[in-house]
Amino acid sequence: MILLTMIARVADGLPLAASMQEDEQSGRDLQHYQSQAKQLCRKLNAQSPNRCTLEAGVMSFHYVIEHGVCYLALCEAVFPKKLVFGYLEVLQTEFNEQHGKKVPTVSRPYSFIEFDVYIQKTKKNYIDSRARRNLGSINTELQDVQRIMVANIEEVLQRGEALSALDTKASDLSSLSKKYRSDAKYLNTRSIYAKIAAGAVFFITLIVYMRFWWI
C-alpha cells in the first residue's frame, strides 16, 4: 500500500505536488509521517544519494532524486521495494515531461497539485495485484534495486544529533578507559606484592625446615 506520495524541489524543499491515501484507519497517524516527509524534503540536498530507502518503524520511505526534484513515497515496510521504485520512476518521467521546465521558477507551495490526479491513477495500477502483472516490463529495468542504499529515517532526520551522541559516547569511553588503566596499574602492583610475599613465605619455611630437619 502506498500511503503518501510527495514531490518536492530538492534545492529548498518546496513541496510541488502531493497525494495522500486517506482512509479511516490510517488517517489518524498519517499526520506524523506527513511532517516527517516534509522534514526529510528539507534535509535532502544535492549530496544526498539519488535513491534511498529509509526505514521508519513499520513504514518505509522510498525516494528518488532526479533533475533536482525529489519523488518520495511512504509504504508499509513489507511492500515490495521493486514496485515502489518502479512507481516513483513512472512518476518521475511523467512529471519531468509535464512540469520539469517550470520547477526552478515556481515559488508557491504545491504549485502542481493537479498532478495528484495522475499520481492516484498510477498508484492504483501499482497497488492492484491484477494490474501488477502487466508491469513486468518496467520492473526489469530495475534489476539493480537490491543495491539501493538502506538507512533509517531517524538517522537521516537526526544525523546532527547522532554525531553529537557519538561524541559524548567517545568521551565517555576515554574517561572509562583512563579509569581502567589506573585500576589495572593498581592491580598489577598488588599482584607483585602478593608474589613477593609468597616467595618470602616459601623461603622462610624452607630455612626453618632445613634448620629443624637436617639438624
Added chain:
Amino acid sequence: MPTESLIGYGAPVCVDSGSDQDGYLQGCTQVKCCPRSLYSLVNCPNFPPQLSAGPAQLSPSLSGLSLQSQTPEALRVVNLLQERNLLPLGPVTPPTPCLPQDLQKINCHPEVFRSTLTSIPQTQSLLNKAKLPLGLLLHPFKDLSQLPVVTSSTIVRCRSCRTYINPFVTFLDQRRWKCNLCYRVNDVPEEFMYNPVSRSYGEPHKRPEVQNATLEFIAPSEYMLRPPQPAVYLIVLDVSHNAVETGYLDVVCQSLLENINALPGDSRTKIGFITFDSTIHFYNLQEGLSQPQMLIVSDIEDIFLPTPDSLLVNLNECKELVQDLLRSLPQMFGKTMETQCALGPALQAAFKLLSATGGRVSVFQTQLPSLGVGALKSREDPNQRASAKDIQHLSPATDFYKKLALDCSGQQVAVDLFLLSSQYCDLASLGCISRYSAGSVYYYPSYHQQHNPAGVECFQKDLKRYLTRKIGFEAVMRIRCSKGLSIHTFHGNFFVRSTDLLSLPNVNPDAGFAVQMSIEENLVDMQSVSFQAALLYTSSKGERRIRVHTMCLPVVNSLSDIFAGADVQAITCLLASMAVDRSVTASLSDARDAMTNASIDSLTSFRTSVLTIQQPGLLAPACLRLFPLYILALLKQKAFRTGTSTRLDDRVFAMCQLKYQPLAYVMLMIHPALYRVDDLTDEGALNVSERTIPQPRVQQLSVEKLSRDGAFLMDAGSVIYLWIGRNCNPNFLTQVLGLPNYAAVPLNMNMLPELDTAESQRTRAFVGWLREQRPFFPILHVIRDESPLKASFLQNMIEDRTESALSYYEFLLHIQQQVSK
C-alpha cells in the same frame, strides 16, 4: 435636508401632533418595561455626568446661537416626535471614523469590516455609560472586484501576537516596526526592504502589505498541515414520496447539469451522490462503467460505505456518468411510495464518505426526519401561533445534529441545508447541522413545482448562485484587536475551536460574522486602536491563501464623541444577533424587551449626559435618529414578532438569517426600502457603465405614503414587491407592464416585460441595478389589491399600527415616556 435646531422652536410640539392621533395612544400601555438590557451593565454611580466640556458638548446651545458650523452633523439634535421624515434620500451611509486623512484613505471598506462605534471609548465605564453595544460586523469573504495578492516566501508578522503587518503599524526606522496591536517592536526582514511594485530597495513602508488594508497572501507551506484538499462536493437528496411530489429533483438535477462546468474547482474536483428515503442509496460512478450503479444500504442503524473508493469520483473523468445519473435521477423515484425518511443515517453516511478529504455536503430535505438516529417529532401547534404568550421550541430537540456537525467540522466537512417543505420541519433542530459546520441554510416554504412557480424560480436562481459562487475549504479565521480590548461573543455559523479561532470547514462569499467586545484595560494615551481579521483558506484551485482585513479606529474620551461616532445600522444588526441568542437562551419576550430597552437606555444616556439644556420631546443625535425606527422594525420582523401568526420554521429561519447574513442584506430584511416608480426620471440618475439608473427617493414604510394613482417598489432583500395602485397611471401600465388596464394585471406576475419604451427601460434598469447589489436573486412580485401576497407586502409597512403592534409614533411616545422618567 432641512436642519432645524430645537432651541429655535422650543414649543412642545409633541402635544400638537399627538392630538390628532388619539387612537394611537391607547396602544402605548401594551409595551412592558423591563430594566434588563442586552449588554450587562457595570454600575458606576459616581461617574461624572460630563467628562469634559469640549466644543461638541455645547452643541445644542451653540446651535441655538446659530453657530451650527461647529456642531458635527452626527450630533445635531433631532426631536423624533417632531421630525417625521428622517430617512435620507438614498441609502444610509456608515459614519466615517475621525482619523487623519491619510489613514482614513486606506482604512478597510465598511462593507467588509464595520464597528458599531466608530469612535472607541477609552474605558469600559465610559462605554457602559453610553449604553451602546460595542462590536464588529464582518463580511470577510465578500466578492471583491479589486484585491491585491502578495506572494512572498516570508509573511511579516509580529513576533509576539502574530499580527500581520498592515498599514497602521509604525516604522521606527528603516529596520524596525512597531506592532499596532501589542506595541512590540519587531525587526523588518531583509526581504521586506525590497519593494516588488516599484522595484526599489529600502522603502518598506511602500510595500503592498503596508499600503492596503485588505489584501491576500499566498501562504507558504508552513500554513498547511496537509496538502491542500481538492474541491469535493457531495449531493444528498431526499427521494421519499413527499420529496418527489414537490418536484424539486428536476430543478436540482437540471441546475447541476447546467452548471457542472462552472462548479469551482480544478482537475482534481470530486463529486458524489447519495439519495435516501427509508434506506440509503449510494451511486457507483467509477470510470469504465457503462452506467451508474445504485447500491442500497438498508441497515440504517449501523451505516457503512459499500464501495468506499468509487462513490466519490473525479468530476472531469467521470463527467458522462455523472450527467447520465443527473438525467435519470428524477425519473428513478417517480413511483415511489416510501414516505419515511432517514436523514440522520444519510448524514452519517455523508460524513463517512467525506471525512478523508473534507468538502461540502449539500442536503436537500423536504420533511421531518422520521427514521433512525436524529428522528424528530412535530413540536408546533398551529393553533397557538398567534395567541401563545411566548414562543416555545426555538432550541433544538436533540443534540444529534450538533454533535454530528462538530464531527464534520473536525474533518473539514461543511453541511449546507436546503429545506423545501410545506409542513413543519423543525428547522431549529436541523439547522444545527449547518450552524456548527459553517454551512448555510436555505428555506423554501410551501415549495411545489406547480403550485408555487415563484418559489421554483427563486430556488433555481439561488441554486445557480450556490453552485457557482466562490468557495474556500478547510478555513480558519482569527480576529485580533489592540491590547486592552477583548472579544467575548461570536455570532454566525462556525465552531469556536480555541478562544478566538473560528473553524470554518467551508467559507462562502455570502457569510457574515459579528463579534461583541469589551474594554478590559483602559485605553489611556492611545490615539487609535486596530482590529485585524485573518482568514486562512484553501481555494478551489488548491492554493492556500490568507485574506487579511485591518481596520483602525480612533479612541475618544467623551460621551458626545462616542455618540457622534455611533453607526446605527451596525448597532441594529448586532442587537438583532444578540436578541436571537437571548430568545433561545431565555425567551422571546425577554429579547423583545431587551431591544426596546437598548433604545431607551441609549437615548436616556444621550439626554442626561450629553445634552446640557433639557427640552421637551424625544431627543436623539442625528446619527441615531433611525435607531427607534429600526428597533421597531426588528420587533415587527418575522423573527421577533408576536401576535401575528408566524410559522415556527419561518421564525427560526429569519433568526438564522439575522445571525448569518452580512449587514447590508440584514438591513433590507429589517427595514425594506420603498420607492415610488411610476414617475421615474433621469434627474439625479447614476451612470454605471453607460447605463442610466434612476434614483428615486426612499419613502417611509407607511401606507400613508402609498397612493392609489401610483406604483411602488419595495425592496425587502430577498424579495421585491411592485405594488400597483388601483388608479395607477395608465401610462405606466401600458409602457412598463405592457397591460391595457389595472384589471388586466395578473395575480402572479413575476417579471417585467422588455418593452422598447423609455419608462420600461428606466424601470428595468432600476430593478436590475437593485438586483446587482446582492449576490442572490430577489424575486419580483407584481401585486395588486387582490393578490394573496398583499398581506406580506403590507406587513412590511412597519410604521403603521397593526392589531398587535404599535405604530412608529406610539412607539416613540412609549420611549419618550421611559426616557423622561
